[in-house]
Each structure stands twice: as structure tokens, then as C-alpha cells.
Amino acid sequence: MTDASQITKGHACIQEYLKTLDASPGVYRMLDEQARVLYVGKARNLRARVSNYARPSGHSPRIARMIGETASMMFLTTKTETEALLLEQNLIKQLKPRYNVLLRDDKSFPNILVSAEHGFPQIKKHRGAKKEKGSYYGPFASAGAVNRTLNQLQKVFLLRNCSDSTFDSRTRPCLLYQIKRCSAPCVGKISEADYADAVRDAERFLSGRTTKIQERLAKDMAAASDAMEFERAAALRDRIRALTQVQTAQGINPRGVAEADIIALHMEGGQACVQVFFIRANQNWGNKDYYPRVGTDVDVREVMEAFVGQFYGDKEPPKLILLSHPVENDDLVTEALSQKAARKVELAIPLRGEKAELVAGAARNARESLARKMAETATQGKLLKGLAEAFDLDSAPQRIEVYDNSHIQGTNAVGAMIVAGPDGFVKSQYRKFNIKGDDLTPGDDFGMMKEVLTRRFKRLLKEDPDREQDMWPDLLLIDGGAGQVSAVREIMLDMGVEDIPMVGVAKGVDRDAGKEEFHRTGQRPFALRHNDPVLYFVQRLRDEAHRFAIGTHRAKRAKSIGATPLDDVPGVGATRKRALLAHFGSAKAVSRANLADLKAVDGISDTLAETIYDFFHERG
Incomplete structure (x- = not known):
């Protein structure tokens, strides 16, 4: 006798849904008996796409297993196939279905921020939402790549990296000024106009326009020398040398590619490695490897499309993306990325020239990284088995x-x-x-x-x-x-x-x-x-x-150590905290102050003064 639960699973279950579907574009989800999502897919025509799963044969082993486990389906119709693609990738990242190609370890990438909220802009590493006013440059592949670039910028342009509160409280130059990594705007060692020029030069550098910077620095050095301002001329000479050293060290950077992401895939033994290189301002801003979850019977085009879709799900794509392999739906992916970026995005598979060399280099890195990963995994597997034997476990632990x-x-x-x-x-x-x-x-x-x-x-x-x-x-x-x-x-x-x-x-x-x-x-x-x-x-x-x-x-x-009782007072932020500490000298003195003294502090309203007074006296 056949179990009744088996009747509603697999091909028969999917066949039932065909009666309710039309030719609309959209996204479908396949679920198992416990309503866990097995697979998320998109379709130009939902009825035609789902009918493929209703066929009892002609499927790869992976898809056949997935169909056999399917006990129900869910559908979302969209206006266009592009909208379906974007929705599909969002759902895959959110639900992590077992049978989809899945990108793991998808973290945000750091940028360099030149702030615009201070007369002497700060240059710093930034990760996350771009809420602060200023110019953002990136992405960089890692914090290390950002730190190396910031180090170069400090050598050449002498920009500050201290916080605004540190800047406002300094009375003498810090060590960075002594080792010629900062121009000490905090204590007036450089004018606001000259510092602004240095900021503009740094932004030109981050945009790849270094030739004009050197020309201007050389002219300024000559003018300073003619005016017998030898100390200023020597400082400019040091900056030119530092810039030259930076450019010499960047000989690996492409000349003919100003902005691109290079994505290369290598698959072997049911595993995959994707290498992503970031080219910005004709500079290589680092690379990162990914190991998406794939199976032995997954097509390389499917992996590449899934990776590109999920990778740019929460990142802005560059103007050009160079690929080692084609994606399944080239026109659709291009349209979706262009729509996301609100400008044209090009996908290309270069066959010759510098672009092809860049992709070949990324592909070589992907192949070598996967080989190392597989060797490490094999070693790790042996260690886990040894651990199971040593501690009398039933099997090698997976977590x-x-x-x-x-x-x-x-x-x-x-x-x-x-x-x-x-x-x-x-x-x-x-x-x-x-x-x-x-x-x-x-x-x-x-x-x-x-x-x-x-x-x-x-x-x-x-x-x-x-x-x-x-x-x-x-x-x-x-x-x-x-x-x-x-x-x-x-x-x-x-x-x-x-x-x-x-x-x-x-x-x-x-x-x-x-x-x-x-x-x-x-x-x-x-x-x-x-x-x-x-x-x-x-x-x-x-x-x-x-x-x-x-x-x-x-x-x-x-x-x-850096905390004070003022951190807990409602309405007292960093600026008002500084004002109170500057006026009274310490948090303890603030807590002992009477109401009239609190009201006398610049930036502290009568209402806030009462809040501060009540906070400390109610606690006492």
C-alpha cells in the first residue's frame, strides 16, 4: 500500500501546481514536507519553467533529488524577468536554500572616506552604509589593502587621520607630525587653503590622476626654491619622492583599465573558487576569494550567474565587469545590474590584450586557491576523524x-x-x-x-x-x-x-x-x-x-576606560560632553555642579542642565 504522503511529493505535486500557473514572469520556491525551502528559481514564463520539473526524466542527479523532496511550492509574479532575477537573488541570500548555488561569507568591503564635515577634512577607513558626508573611494578587498593605501596617502599628502574630538583638543603636534606623516593642521602648522590643496591632490590620486599632481608639486617646489623658502621646497621634494615610490611599487597596475571588477571561476571535484579583483583609478585595490556552495553536476554558467547576482545584491557594481566564463542570461544580468546602478554596466569576457591577461591572472589565482583549499579540507577531515577516535565520538564532528x-x-x-x-x-x-x-x-x-x-x-x-x-x-x-x-x-x-x-x-x-x-x-x-x-x-x-x-x-x-558617567545622561552627546568636561575639568566635577553652573555652560540649555542635575542627584 502506498503511503498517502508520497502521493503529494515529487513530479505529481509539481503537476498539480501547473493548473494554477500562467505565463507571467516571477519567482518560485520549492519546499519539503517541513516547509523548508529547497530551491529558489526565477522564470520568464512560470508555467513553462515549472512544467520542466513535472517531467519524470531528463534531470541531473541534483535536480532529481530536489524534485523528489518537493512537497509544496510558492510563487511570486513580477512585472519583468529582470525584477524576478533581483528578487530571486535576494531570496537566495535570505533563505539559503539547500539546492541553490550559494555565496558564503559575503561581507561588506571597506572604503576610504575623505570627510566633508570639517574645515580640515579627515581621511579614514570606512565600512558600512555611506551616511557620513564626504567622498568615498573603493571598494578595497580588505582592511589591509585600505591601510596600505592610507599609509601611502599620509606619506605623500600629510592628511590627518585623527578624530574630530582629538583634533579639537590638541595643543601640540602628535608623533605623526614628527615622522612627517601629518601636516599638523590641529595646531596651525598649515593653512586651511594649503590643506584643502593637499586634500584635492589626495582625491586626484585616488581617482588615478597622478601626473598632474606631480607637475603641480614640481612647480610649487621650484617657486618655493626661487623665493628662498628652502624648508617648504624640501618638504615638497619629499612628497614628490614619496609619490614616485608609490607609483613604482604599483607597477602591477593596469594601464588600460580604469575601473573594473575581475571575476574568475575555477571548478573541480564538486567545489568552486571565485576570485574577485578590484581595479579602481587604474590601481589594483586587492582581491578576495570565495568558495560558493555548488554540486558536482552544476553548470559553470549557473554558478557564474548565481555568484554575480548575489555578490552585487548589496554592492554597487562598477561600469565594467570582466568575467572568465559567461553567465546563463547575459542580457538579463546586464539589465539588472544597470538598473541597480542607475547607469550602464557592461559584462565582458575578454579574449586578448591587457583585459584578457587580467582575467587569466585572476583565473590562475582561483585555481591555486581551490587547490590549497581542497588540500586543507582533506587535512582537516583527517584531523576531525582523529578527534572522533581520540574522544570516542560516533563520527567526525562537523561543528x-x-x-x-x-x-x-x-x-x-x-x-x-x-x-x-x-x-x-x-x-x-x-x-x-x-x-x-x-x-x-x-x-x-x-x-x-x-x-x-x-x-x-x-x-x-x-x-x-x-x-x-x-x-x-x-x-x-x-x-x-x-x-x-x-x-x-x-x-x-x-x-x-x-x-x-x-x-x-x-x-x-x-x-x-x-x-x-x-x-x-x-x-x-x-x-x-x-x-x-x-x-x-x-x-x-x-x-x-x-x-x-x-x-x-x-x-x-x-x-x-574611556567611559564617563556623562555617557549615560540623556541628551548629552559627544559635543556636549566635551563642552561640560572643558568647563568643569572632570565628570566628577560635573556631577557635583549646582544647577546655575550647569546652565552657564555654552551649548547647555536650561532644560538639559536640569536633566543633568536631576540625573546625578537622583542617583546619589
């Missing part, structure tokens, strides 16, 4: 969570969680926990660990009680011995989570690395041999958790 705490005598306490799996450290899954427990004794590591794990697993139980997602760990590593493991065990039992293995990692009697003891519930401690690769692997996991915990603790401590 290991490692926990650590950091504090100084109980102050600024934080908990940290890192995650590792077949692809190594999964930094996007790291989490920090500000310890909130008011009843904790300073330095109570057991109490801190209890709070961290309780918060972590309460959230997991709330968000994914049926463990359908990949967010549940297969193994917990705890920094500590039998006491910590016992405490963690009690916490897990209280929450009804009893089936996740946990291991405590403790230093040996003389606390030497390499003599770690491993503790498990109800079993004797044991050690691994000194040269065991699994031991090194566990040490790396523990050290990474410790590094992350220490870094988080230091950041919290640094923030608290």
Missing part, C-alpha cells in the same frame, strides 16, 4: 564549539565561543558574551561558564528546537578540568540537552603545552602522545578561543 572566559580580577568579564569544522575556523559564527550576572563573585569561572552556556543553549532551543539547521554543535571543548566539565554537564542536563559530547582541556601538572589532560564525564582523564597531530589540533582550537576571548576582553576594557 566544534570551544568556550573560554577572560577577565581581570572579575572586571570587564567576557565569555567567548569559537566554531570550527571541515573548513577550519568559521569566524562568522564566533560569538562573544558580556557577562551580566550581578550575583557572580569576581573571578568565578564556573559561574561565568554557566551564564555563557545557558544563554547559548537557551537561544538554540528557542530558534531551532528540532535541530533542523546546522547550528547545533557535535562537540563542546571547555577550557578546564574535571570541575568545569562537571559544571557544564549540570547546566546541559538542566536544559534537557544530554546528547552533545563535551571534553575539558586542562594543562598537565607542570602546565606545559603538550602535556594537556582531557576530561570527560564519568571517565578517567587521559592524555595524547606528545607528537600526535590531534593534540596539536586541539591546542590550536584552545589557543584560538583564548585569543578571541582576550581580544574581546581588551576591547571591552579599553571602552570602559
